[in-house]
Amino acid sequence: MANTVEMPKLGFDMAEGKLVKWVKGENEKIEKGDVLAEIETDKATVEVESPFGGVVAKHLVGENSMVPVGSPIAVVIDEGETFDQNAVAPKKSGSSEVMAADQVKPEGEKVTQVEPKKEKVSEVGSQALIENVEKEPSETQDTTEMIKASPLAKRIAKEKGIDLSNIPGSGPGERIVKRDLEKAKAPDIKAEVQPKIKAEPSLQKTSGKDEVIEISRLRAAIGKRMLESHQTIPYFTITHSYNAEAFTTLRKELNEGSTDEAKISVNDFFIRAAALALVDFPNLNASISGSQLTRHGAINIGVAVAVENGLLTIVVKNADQKTLPEVSREMKEMAARVRDGKVRNDDIEGSTFTISNLGMFDVEDFTAIINPPEAAILAIGSAMQVPVVKNGTLSVGWRVKATLSADHRITDGAEAARFMQHMALFLEQPWRLL
Amino acid sequence: MAIITMREAISQALWEEMERDPKVFIIGEEVGVWGGTYAVTKGFLDHCGPERIRDAPIAEAAIIGAAIGSALNGMRPVAELMTINFAFVAMDHIVNETAKLHYMFNGQFRLPLVIRAPGGGGRQLAATHSQTPDAIFAHFPGLKVVAPGTPEDAKGLLKSAIRSEDPVLYIENATVYQQRGEVPDGEFTIPIGKSKVQREGKDVTLVTYSKMVSYSMQAAALLEKEGIDVEIVDLRTLRPLDMEPVIESFKKTNRAVIAEEGWKSFGVGAEIAARIYEEAFDYLDAPIKRVAQKEVPLPYNRRLEQLALPQVEDIVNAVKEVLK
């Protein structure tokens, strides 16, 4: 019978081979296992043995043909048999295209070469280019694809029927985010039907519309703490009026010739004064927990500073051991960090006694709420010129009022009052603070 | 409830499982006489004997290979790699053999082995001894990878790993063996393949695992002072990854930060972020931020090393960034 020899797979990644040489010619006798042809793969030239014995009836491909694996390459018939060209249908495995390797012409080759586009731009004057550029913004303003909005915002807008092009974005890069949509009104809110009242237009004053604002996280957190403090701590207050002559004079002298960045503030004086006074009043530099009182080893003065939507306390650690200029510098650095949103953990942790200064707002005096778990807080008013009595006669002097709020579980009126007196020593003899 | 360290948690799990099942044994370098280079197996040799606490030669491929062979043949080995940095010496046996034998032989082979390996940097051990290559091992199907961040999870997960019929890579952190935490009394296990919300919050989803869990807790405490409420989701297992609590949290907060000790590129965070984008795109209100090690080999110098490693501050800043 007539047997077809196929191009063998000679390697795991072989897809086709080149039949470089017929070793057995047509009509030659061949035994099973004899070399029939030489095949060239990517890797080597290999001898292919005939799987059949008999006579080579026909070479189906010429030398130097590229043949895919599995395609027929020759027919071997038994000795004495005659070969009928038509009787043997070459087994097709996959594509049966057989091409002479050196005659390969891709059929119907599409002309894929692209003519280089003539550069129209070069013909256009620069004026025209500018016009084109200017046109763009107005064209794109109509399309919503250009609007920067988070996927969440887009979804909410779609659900509520809100047009994003009318919403200002507050996220980075003016991206519209969820909170921006919370302020937006959905278009299908019906206008309230006003009850018909005979109004006298000229006298009637229309009241403003209510503004509903979401309380910020920070404000909410502060509120929670203040409520707790106010409700649970049995506090009392003591106000002391300090003679501000000495330290305001010293301050002026120290700041003469200093740049703004290096100027010492009134508050800096109070930080140092409080810290030094606390050295002798450890009860006021303490915390209470159940029946235990902890008198802190360090004197860390916390200073309340205003931030957007709330309040932060920045802390000058070991303020009793630092000089006035050091305290001032540190305060400025921390305040800058707060402004830039780069406040560190260290800046806001560990306060043992807090001061709050509203002196820049013409405040005579005020009472601050204790910052738990601290024992006390000092509220400082404005330094003002007020009438004073000296040796029975009326004159004018600089005074500043400070009010201490203190926890009555930890201290009492006498101790607190003595503390306030002790502070006077430092404030009114300010050279001690340097 | 008792308060114990990570070291004690791991040690207790090993001890209890060895008592429970005589097929469990420990093999590794210096685990016996020395008591373990991180003292995890201190005292074990005297109690269990040299057959079950096997000091091995310095031959990681043989250690893991021996674990594989003995697991195939009926034992339940716990192999210790002195550090995960030495896993590369046995890489073939971990990812080619351990991860694939059960599959290639169509379920005939059973590999109930555990490989314990501590990783992490911050002790000036220099680049080749300080890596967190967890993501590489989590990449291979066929291997389970767990990395607990609390003593409770450390104890419970190790027990589950030892009892599992599948091979488990149990990643410890070499710098937090003294980290303390509450652990239930008595017998308990933690399931492999389950993430956990370690701290509830409503503003940002902070996804993390291993040492970064305690860093995240510290960051959350600081952020709380500024009125920011962070929800911490601890992955606990890297493969198979449980995204359900992550997605649930993200749908609530719409903003996510991922904190890991390894490098950012091609890391665990890349996978988590991709999955969040895939599964919760419409809930995204800001791009996801990843906190990770800087793209450098870790240097010896103490300050530089800390500069390279992710810190609590970095997590705090990332959370604030994502809330802008």
Next chain:
Amino acid sequence: MEKSEHLELYRQMVLIRRLEETAAELYQKGEIGGFLHLYIGQEAVSTGIIAARQPQDHVITAYRDHGVAINVGIPSKVVMAELLGKATGCSGGKGGSMHMADVKKHFWGGHAIVGAHMPIATGLALADHMEKRNAVTICMFGEGATNIGFFHEAVNMSKTWGLPVLWVCENNRYGMGTSPERASAVSEIIQKACGYGMRAYDVDGMDVIAVKNMVSERLEDIRAGNGPQFLEVCTYRFRGHSMGDPERYRTKEEVQKFIEKGPIDNYRKFLLAEHISDEAGLVEIEKQAADEIVAGVKFAHESPEPEDEALFENIYVEDVERG
């Protein structure tokens, strides 16, 4: 040895030969994919080893594993089905030529990474040692594998802990295309065992009886508690390293010399000379082997492909995820 035992060994060797020749043809037709490493010329080695072992002894080998598969008793049609990637293959079509195994027969595969199975052999023996079982682990590997780090670690650990392993090196003179003279500092492989203080032996791998006897002795020696031992089996593969090997590293004349002294021809002569069988008897065995392989191919062709679902099966015992 009994006459029936002899004839059984001859049958196995001829069956392996027919299987390998048929596999080569199927590979060239594109029906077998990937790599195919033929055992032609080495049949006496695996046959002698498995004949010598007791049923509780373990055997683990590298990727040229079809011989061992037949010897341990995996049906040839199941081996064929695995080669064709069918669901009825011994590894469900998921392992292929290099990953045949049968755990019930203590045949632990079939491994593709050179030398990686050697530390695993140490582990198998470790478990037997710890559980005080009377089993030896036979680890087969090529001479090329004695150069990789895994060999050193595995052999060293086995000797240090006195584990029951027989390290069997099939030295077929070429690791892929590099002879030991070009790859090893010490090309007389048996010498390498000295570095580990292990007793070492060698045997002619073209003589199945010699292999069987030697392995029997070694196993009893190890079983008696004398620690691991090393056996170099000198053999030769008549075909390339794998399909597609152009064999530029050796001459046709050299190959022909070994073919003329091949294991099956040797044994055949022996069986006739010792009147263990006659020509007709041997021809009958050969015919039955040929028929068995033809039937095996038919079985494999008619077997189903694995289902798509099989892709995700057996990743874990406790399956928890989909890809």
